[in-house]
Amino acid sequence: MSESAAASQRLAFVQNHLQVAACSNKEEPRKKTPVESMSEEREKATFDVRALTYFLDGGEKYTKIREKFMMELERDPTFRMYDMYDVTKDEIRVRTMEKFRTIVHYVSAEPVPIFTMRMQTISLIDPGFWTRFGVHYGLFFGALRGSATSAQFSHWVSKGALALNGMVGCFAMTELGHGSNVAGLETTATFDEAADQFIIHTPTVTATKWWIGGAAHTATHCVVFAQLYVRGKRYGTKSFVVQLRDTRTYTLMPGVNIGDIGKKMGRDGIDNGWIQFTNVRIPRTNMLMKHTKVSRAGEVKEPPMAQLTYGALIQGRVAMVIDSGNIAKKAVTIAGRYAAVRRQFQSNPHDVQETKLIDYAIHQYRLMPILAMAYAFHFTGVETQKLYDDLMDKLESTQPGDAALQDTLETLKETHATSAGLKAFCTWSTLNAIEACRQTLGGHGYSAYTGLATTYNDFAVHCTWEGDNTILTLQSGRYLVSCYREALAGKAQPEGVDYLNHLDTLLTQGCAVKTNEEILNFDIIQQAWGVVTANVVKKAGDDFAESLKQGMSPEAAYEECSQARLAAAKIHSFGYVFRRFAQAVKSAPEGLRAVLTKVCFLYGLYSIEQNAGFFLQYRYFTPSQMDYVRAQVNVHCREVRQEYIPLIDAFNYSDYMINSPLGVYDGNVYEKYFDQVKRQNPVGQPHPYLPLIQSLLRRDIEDDEPLEEDEEDDE
């Protein structure tokens, strides 16, 4: 970047600095082009890139399906991406609606797992559309499926809720003054027995429904969360279907006031809105009554068993763990490919041309751990999806009263806490990784066209929605404390927190290796995480117990050990992710195991280095072993660097999907970047501030001068 307010006289510095560099202009040896610089990286592969892609995708069949989706999207004019970095909020919303027609077609035409893969593919290039589409099918339709009686469900399907024909929905939970605490919502639904209706009402400014995706302009119906009042008694938050707009004229229904939330950090394709209800009447049967029921006579019936419906909450978190891996892959594809062709300075003065960024140790240290993390998150995503699928199978086959009920509830509790912790851990890590990758692009990272600025802005919301990351991490920490207390009481703990089953030996265990080299062993690294996690969890658990002993309530005691819980959940996630990665490596085809082992070591060692304080605090590693770990991080950065481009290629994202000229497969970054800039900003266009400049440069500077005093007046 060349501009800054304060860097005067920089020229003088550089000019003089370079005096010495003068040399004659004799014929120089031929330099490698960017494309050649990229090609040579591909020759370094010690493994079959295609085989790794199949392994990542779960088999050749799925790779083919993904490739089919990528091609279909690339050839769909409504999904054109080359100009996405310049479109206005209005334009991007128009595009979003255009895409609906194409994608609605596949909702009914494709089996759910295949359609899910299609949407995952879309989420990578157009996260705003992905969310906008999810507002109807994930949130609105999902609410119907989860909370409507079967008669109600059939009714809304017949109205077009599944086919998106005749109606389109949104989901109004959060309010201007209320987010995570759903119990604190203010909107009311008061039963009018005489009319057999509910009156939906917004009593205060802070009760205004806020952030409601799709509400600003497109939704005709809404699932509204409101406090149920029957005969003057409050029954807590329930959900109600409220019509917002006439489905033909699109005028607002009486009593409904809606506005646009406006500009956001990212995902502007979603028309988030605010809604105020002023005594809006809806039929009693618009309350979703699968669980709580209100009869014609105003009797309220509560459901017998609620927990079995909790599972649904986990799905969104699993999706975000998977998205974290995918977006990390995309970011490191861009930064990694650019680093293979960008050259800067000569690390050796005798070199013919400047050195590739990736050949600097520090650049390897910046990027290789992110590449390793992308692999780690990929495998974590796969495993988390399996965990979720297993849970859903169990939940569907378990009824209240079953013998297996207790086991199912345990699994639910574990999966709930694990997914909460991982959602926070993976989205935070990926957000940081996007920014780190963006910064490795140097000045070009600040251009919208190189993609990572927008990726950052789109991704950032993952850290907040579906449970604020801090709150989720605390929940996960709370689960760990309770597992720890159970383990102390002798109860065996599930696989995810297996280390708590060996507290006797684990808490004081040091790294019992004879030579430092023995540290390079998956079992040792796993043990290291086990020991440290056990200690950090113990710290939180002991703090909690101490507070109880001092007479605090459990709630107050949990609050008191917040910081320790946060640390426990974070460390737990590192170890958990490493274990998923290590397991995947063990199950990898023979020909891939060597390279994946290196990548996995890098993830494990780098994570330990980043958390060195805990490993030293609990004396698992000695200071000199820690020095060895640090040194091995550098060694592994260098080793992974050897075939890092093939490792990136295995992610198998097409140039269209990457949508960044700096991340193109062939390495021809400069020409493609320049083309992109020129296509979006054609030369010779008129610009609106020309008259301002001209009048500025041609102004009469005497404007500023005072009128000369008339000397005679002074007399």
Add this chain to the structure above:
Amino acid sequence: MSESAAASQRLAFVQNHLQVAACSNKEEPRKKTPVESMSEEREKATFDVRALTYFLDGGEKYTKIREKFMMELERDPTFRMYDMYDVTKDEIRVRTMEKFRTIVHYVSAEPVPIFTMRMQTISLIDPGFWTRFGVHYGLFFGALRGSATSAQFSHWVSKGALALNGMVGCFAMTELGHGSNVAGLETTATFDEAADQFIIHTPTVTATKWWIGGAAHTATHCVVFAQLYVRGKRYGTKSFVVQLRDTRTYTLMPGVNIGDIGKKMGRDGIDNGWIQFTNVRIPRTNMLMKHTKVSRAGEVKEPPMAQLTYGALIQGRVAMVIDSGNIAKKAVTIAGRYAAVRRQFQSNPHDVQETKLIDYAIHQYRLMPILAMAYAFHFTGVETQKLYDDLMDKLESTQPGDAALQDTLETLKETHATSAGLKAFCTWSTLNAIEACRQTLGGHGYSAYTGLATTYNDFAVHCTWEGDNTILTLQSGRYLVSCYREALAGKAQPEGVDYLNHLDTLLTQGCAVKTNEEILNFDIIQQAWGVVTANVVKKAGDDFAESLKQGMSPEAAYEECSQARLAAAKIHSFGYVFRRFAQAVKSAPEGLRAVLTKVCFLYGLYSIEQNAGFFLQYRYFTPSQMDYVRAQVNVHCREVRQEYIPLIDAFNYSDYMINSPLGVYDGNVYEKYFDQVKRQNPVGQPHPYLPLIQSLLRRDIEDDEPLEEDEEDDE
């Protein structure tokens, strides 16, 4: 936030979860309004807020000047900010030009230090304009001042370069393929002796001048960096004034091709452009010849002593250290004030209303260290400015041959390295702090109107320009290694790296306190940083020496210890900043010292906690002392929280400057936020995608069905 693709059935979860919360609707006790929630925080001040403002500003006089600037800006229609989050790239560029006229007036009307304060104020609300203005005065005009002979300088001033009348300049250093390595630039300036002209030429695509602020549409002249060729010999990079456009018609000059770089991550008010020169001829005297000279006869004369001009480079970095503190203050003002009025969950079930965010331990842990950092960076900025001013005084009074020359060069070297390290350290930390503050706003942090998303996007470029942060940190680490080697050889080191003067005792020193409480002592914390920094620097120095011993060149040896250098520079900066803060506290007026001491302890302890690995690695603290440090971080978060709103108020930014409804002084956040959203997105506006929705919802779904086969055809 309410939407996500995958969270189906969330409703069911929440609905059931809340069954228990049902209660009757008896009259509830009155709750505190947001404004009342804010007011009560102000009553907690144990110090005079106004006195702290004066102390921060350097005296009442300067507070008054800042307040005058804030009022002038607020009342200037061209500086209206309420709609800035919605303006397009074109609109914001028009605004930028409109502001030029006002601000140009003050360039000549105000003394430089006062004008600098004005620009610092502007940089906080409109960083894009600040930069755009700096392109002419800082870069273009600064280049003339630094590199033109006095005759050349007079010439360009007479053409209007100072008054911005008749011409406006830009500064073309970076190229598409070349950033930090100025020696690698490709643009050529070939001397044509016959014509007494230079021919400026862009030989390749990668030589295209890139990122040139002001070039796209506004600059008439440009200082161009190009490789000087005279009689076939290359003399390295020099600078040349090239006219880009006719100053009246604004058509491009022959051989000049210019385009718009287009959309960026932030600061879109700057019309960054690319430039290609095709054999553009300029008079020989357009080469800036204060240092290197080319005579009419083609003789090239090199300057005698270059280093004394390096000082200028430091100025931009000092400005960014100061900006880091100011932006951190702004971010924590928004997040801090919101946390005083936003309520969520009830930490005690008997409370009348929900609990303030700031009363949660974890929220204190998220925000209070950032508040402490803002104070730390403020005082570091003040000190760094002083260091710079002293250096400039020395440089101006020193001539080659002076007795004081060696001393001046030492000071230059130290200030150069210090400012490089601090620029990187402070801009990185502040960027992270902005995002951390944004996330504490929950969903509202994702709204453009709450300000921190834009602040992030605008600020991010600080990490790259004026020297990429990683490269600057490595430079700083290199300086530390060389100081360490000098110290080993017995040479006394300057104050900034004073710890290197006591290596004998320091390297193996542990914390010699009898009780943990004694750790709460500025001298102990300073010693802790000294010990740890000395060890980390030693590690880098020893790695370097080891590589030399193995026969590497110094360059290769430095490359080999990159990661250790990076760590050394980072740890050094932490200790350096703490020392600046502690010194400022000692010099504070009596009535402010108690509160500032708490804030300073929090900064010191939190920084140690974040880098616990090093303190344990080098055994300055024992694990149990480290536990004490961790516990004290929480204690100090709680203590600083007591009067954190007064501490924020002392920054004294007006609501206009903050430009976020969540950060308003009176705490009336919801109404102001809602007003802002409605003003920018009035209800009832037509929207362009209505027909798309209507046709989607009214489509004939049989579109998708196949033609029924005619059974007879099968026969």
